[in-house]
Amino acid sequence: MDDETRRVLELCQDIARDExxxxxxxxxxxxxxxxxxxNRARxxxxxxxxxxxxxxxRAVDSRPLLHDHAxxxxxxxxxxxxxxxxxxDALMKHIVAADALYTLLFMEEVSARLGWAWEPREVMPGRRPVMEIAGIDRRLIGWQSTRRQQIADALLLLTAKxxxxxxxxxxxxxxxxIACQAADQxxxxxxxxxxxxxxxxxxxxxxxxxxxxxxxxARLAERARAAAAAIWARVRPLVDVALAAAETIAVVYVMRGAFAHRHLLAEARRHLSYALRGRPHQPGLDEQIVQAAIDAYTRPVGSGRMMTADLHALYPRDTEDQAVLRPLTRNRSATPYQRARLAAGALTARVHAARRADRLNSPTRPHTVAVPSTLRPCTGRRTGRDLEPTTDVAAVELTRRTLEAVAAEMAARLQAGVRERATRLPSPDSAAAPPLSAQPPVQHPQGWTPPTGGIA
Incomplete structure (x- = not known):
């Protein structure tokens, strides 16, 4: 990797860390x-x-690992x-949400400045995948991640015990x-x-x-850009807030049972990282997902500081299906993350089924946020450097209104054509044609003989 790319990566690190x-x-x-x-205050x-x-x-053989200690x-x-x-305690409670935000911002900065995309990679079977730069040779990842592999090997042994x-x-x-013990050993x-x-x-x-x-x-950056083009060609730059809220609440509920706002926020940011693969997200979209999940799928527990999933809200008309999530929380044959993904799939399928059922009678659902395919850098308020691009929501709204206006105009033209054709047709109460017996005889010319159908 050349020195210019290294400097860009360090700049991305600075921006994500500062934000x-x-x-x-x-x-x-x-x-x-x-x-x-x-007494507490900001x-x-x-x-x-x-x-x-x-x-x-800290591997025995020195390996590259850019990181900061704050x-x-x-x-x-x-x-x-x-x-x-x-x-x-406030900082420690939000450390996971901060880590998810840093990962999301770093991915967006790298994608905007270098044209690379990201893909999930499963490090441990059944565990949450990590986001890696797409197109990087897996052998290079293994060569660089010797420390991770050492921890993974020790973790398997300790987990088996x-x-x-x-x-x-x-x-x-x-x-x-167990993970901390494996890292220490x-x-x-x-x-x-x-x-x-x-x-x-x-x-x-x-x-x-x-x-x-x-x-x-030598071809590391070139292959990363080629893989990014393939990923962005098949990944839709859209975030469905309703589906993201359902998936977020399912994962957090199965893995924790009772949870707080910060747990939903961390999972919503992970969802954006996986869904966008480095595309920029609209500022505040993570909070929108969390608020949608809280409003639609949660109820308070205990003293009100914690929440849990409201199964009656998830299944308002079908109480038998409320058992979809409960067995997943007690199933010991699968890892917690595997159970969480099963629950997320069940809830998102439920949302899709409900949408298909009322698609013809329901109004347009304002749950989809568009993400631009072209990246527009903006200036940060603290550092003065280019930060994450913003989503042009006004352009998306203008496009939607234009399409609706065109559709209305086409419908009006069709209705006008139908009315015009209706005026040209004879009225139903017009006089009927006279019977054959009442029709006047046909006058033939003199010397005319009827045809016989034979050959002369």
């Missing part, structure tokens, strides 16, 4: 004061963050300007604890010999070329 931190500042970070932190003047960039992983200071300003301590000991597959908390010590980025890149390039050939390394 994610900005979201944490504006929507999540809180500062507390008084006894027990009973921080004033933002967060204090120190960012450290690393280019390689250290957030606990000190922040209160609304009155005084200094205090912010609540770390857990199932043998407990008699069932681990749940979400147990799976997370395979973690290599930090390197004492430091090398510059130029030396690291040269070593990585030589290692990959020796393993799989120089042509595979």
């Amino acid at each position: 994610t931190l900005a979201w944490l500042e504006d929507a999540v970070a809180e500062i507390r004061w008084k006894s027990g932190g009973k 921080v004033r003047d933002g967060l204090i963050v120190a960012v450290f960039r690393h280019y390689e992983s 250290v957030v200071s606990i000190r922040a300003r209160r609304p009155d300007g005084t200094w205090g301590n912010q609540t770390a 857990y199932e043998e000991r407990q008699g069932h597959s681990p749940g979400k908390r147990a799976a997370y604890a 395979t973690r290599s010590p930090k390197r004492t010999q430091l090398r510059s980025l130029s030396e690291l890149r040269a070593a990585w390039r030589d290692s990959a070329a020796r393993a799989y050939g120089a042509d595979v390394v």
Whole structure:
């Protein structure tokens, strides 16, 4: 990979990281004061963050891994300007939603600037797939992901021991604890010999070329662009809010049971990453999906801080089908994510069936948001750099109105033609033709003989 592409990728990393931190500042970070932190409010003047960039992983053999470490200071300003301590629990609770937002923004920036697309890849069988750049040789992914492979191998062994000991597959908390244990067991010590980025890149390039050939390394970007063209030719740049809400609520309900707004938000952002594959999303679309899911498919539980799926809302007229989701939450033969995907498929099929049933009698459903095929960069409010392109909703609305006007004009012309033809037809009460016996005789000329049908 050339130096220009590397700089573009680092710029995408900067933009996605800064926008994610900005979201944490504006929507999540809180500062507390008084006894027990009973008073809480949004921080004033933002967060204090120190960012450290690393280019390689902790694998035994050095491998490229661009990532940043962001250290957030606990000190922040209160609304009155005084200094205090912010609540770390708010940041920790939203860490998954922040990670999903960063992934979504980074994918969009890379696709907009380099013309690459993304595709899901299953790392562990039955687990949630990860989004990878389409067209990258799988051998290169395996060469780069040695650390991931070490963790995966240890995770399989630890999971097998857990199932043998407990008699069932681990749940979400147990799976997370096992993953942390696998990462700790395979973690290599930090390197004492430091090398510059130029030396690291040269070593990585030589290692990959020796393993799989120089042509595979040299044509990496070219193959990624070709794969992106194929993906964007078959992936519709549309997000159906109703279907996305049904899928989001099904996945979160099966995997968690009770959930909060932040859990739905993280899953909605994952859905956008998978559905758009790097195409830009309309700002606020993730919140629209979450709000649609909350309004249509949830009910409060406990003290009201948590929610769960409302099966009566999911199946208002068919109580027998409410059992579609409940067995999936208790089925130990499949992983939680596999059960979640089955539930999502059941609910989206239900939505499709309901739409087919009332398609002729229902008005146009405002649940589809168009995404432009051409990317228009805009300027960020904080960094002044090009950020994610925005969706031209006004153009989509104008197109819809134009099509409706043309359809109405064609219908009016058809009706006018029908009325015009109706006026030309004889009226039903007109006089009937006289019978044959009442018709006057035909006068033949003199010397005429009737034909016999023979040959003269």
